[in-house]
Amino acid sequence: MRALVALIGRPNVGKSTLFNRMVLRDPLAPKSWAITEKTPGVTRDRNYGRSEWDDRHFSVVDTGGFYTAEQSREDDEMTQQVKEQALAAIEDADVIVHLLDGKEGLMPADAEIARFLRSSGRRVVWAVNKIDIPRHEERLAEFHRLGVEPLLPLSAISGFGFDELMDAIVERLPVEKSDRDEGPHTEEMPRVAVVGRPNVGKSTIINALLSKQRHVVSAVPGTTRDPIDSVCTYYGKRYLFIDTAGIRRKVESHTIEQFSVLRAVRSIERADIALIVMDASVGIVEQDQRIAGIVEEAGRSGIVLFNKWDLVQDHEERYRELRDDLARKIWLMDYAPCLSISGLQRTRLTKVYPLIDKVLAERNRRIPTAELNRFLADFNARRPLKTYRGREVKILYMTQVGVAPPVFTVFVNYPQAFGRPQARVLEKALRDTYAFTGTPLRLHFRHR
Secondary structure, eight states: OOEEEEEEOSTTSSHHHHHHHHHTTOTTSOGGGOTTOOOTTOOOOSOEEEEEETTEEEEEEEOOOOOOTTTSSOHHHHHHHHHHHHHHHHHHOSEEEEEEETTTOOOHHHHHHHHHHHHHTOOEEEEEEOOOSGGGGGGGGGGGGGOOSOEEEOOTTTOTTHHHHHHHHHHHSOOOOOGGGGOGGGTTOOEEEEEESTTSSHHHHHHHHHTSOOSOOOSSTTOOOSOEEEEEEETTEEEEEEEOOOOOOOOSSOOGGGHHHHHHHHHHHHOSEEEEEEETTTOOOHHHHHHHHHHHHTTOEEEEEEEOGGGOSSHHHHHHHHHHHHHHHOGGGTTOOEEEOBTTTTBTGGGHHHHHHHHHHHHTOOOOHHHHHHHHHHHHHHSOOOEETTEEOOEEEEEEEETTTTEEEEEESOGGGOOHHHHHHHHHHHHHHHOOTTOOOEEEEEEO
C-alpha cells in the first residue's frame, strides 16, 4: 500500500497548484492517459493522485481549505472545524504538508493548525508558498513565530523550491511495507472494498453478506466515517470486506466528513477489487462517475452493484436503462460486470461471491508472450494501416510484464503515434480475445 501525503492549509494558499505539480510528475501515468483530461466518464474532482520522487511512490490528497476567522460566521465554529480537520489529517496521513501563504502572511488559522500538528508528533513538512524568487525569502521571517523548523520556501506555480520540498517529503515517508504483512489472518484472503456515495446501502450489503448486524445502518447519509474490516466465509473460502465512508463531492462547509473521502481512497488502495454500489432507484450520477474513476486510476478491479432493486418497478426495462447509462457515462470501466441486488431483501447477494472469484482470476491472468504475438499478428492483419508523419506505423511485438492488474509493454516504431484512441483499440481487441472481465489493463508503448 502506498504511503499517503496530505496537503492542508487555508483556502487559496496554493494547495491545488502544488497538488497538480506533484501528481503530474508521476512517471507511471502514460502521457496518453493523462489524469488532467476532462473527458466525460472520467469525472474526478482533482483531490487525489499519485506521485513519485527518488524512486519512492506515494499517494497525494488535496484537502479542502480551512476557513479563517473572517470567513467563518462564528469563531467557535471555525476553531472546531480547524480541530476536526487537523485531527483527521493527523490520523490518516503518513506525511502532512502544511502549506502557508507567503504573500498574505501569517494568519490565526495558520497558528491554530500548526499547534495541532506540532503537538501531534507526526511527520510534518512546513512550506511557505508564493515565494516566487530567492529575494522573496525574507517573507519567511514572520512564520518563524509558529515555532517550527525548517520552513521551506516554495513557488507551486514556477517550481522554485519544489525539489527541496519533495526531498523533505521523501525523507519523512515511512519504510515501505506491503499491506499483506499486517498479520496471518489476512494472508491469501481477497480484499474487497465496498465503495459508493453516501446512503447507497454499503453497510446494509455487508451486513447481509455477513448475516449479522456488524455495521451501523442509518437512513442519514454519512453514518460510516471510518473503514471497517469484516471477514466473511462462503463455502470454506474467506473474504475480507472493507466498508468505506461514502465519497462526497466537495462542499463549501468544511467538516470532518470531507476527510471520509481520504479514508475511502485508502481503502481502495488496500483492496484487490472494489464493489461499486449505486442506487438503482436514482440511477448513475456524477459522483458515481468520480468513484469509478478513482477505482480505475488506482488499478483496482471493479464490479458494479445496482442496489435497492426492491424499489424498482419494471425490472427488465430499468436494467436496460442502467446498462445503457453505464456504457455512456462510465465507458472507461465498460469491462466491469454488473449485478442488480437488494441488500435489504438479500436478493441475488450469493451471486456476488462467484463474480468476485471470476474477476480476481482475470486480474491475475497471465498470457504467454508467444500467444500474445500470435494475437498481435492477427490484430495487425485486420486493423487498417495508419501513418505517422507520412510513415507507416507498426506494432512489432508485445509482452505481459505484470499482473494485478495485467500490464503489457507494446514495442512499436513510433510510440508518439499511440495516443488514447489507439490504446483503446488495442485494449478492446485484447478483451475480445481474452476477456479480462472486471479488471483494468495497462498498456505501455515503447520504442523497439
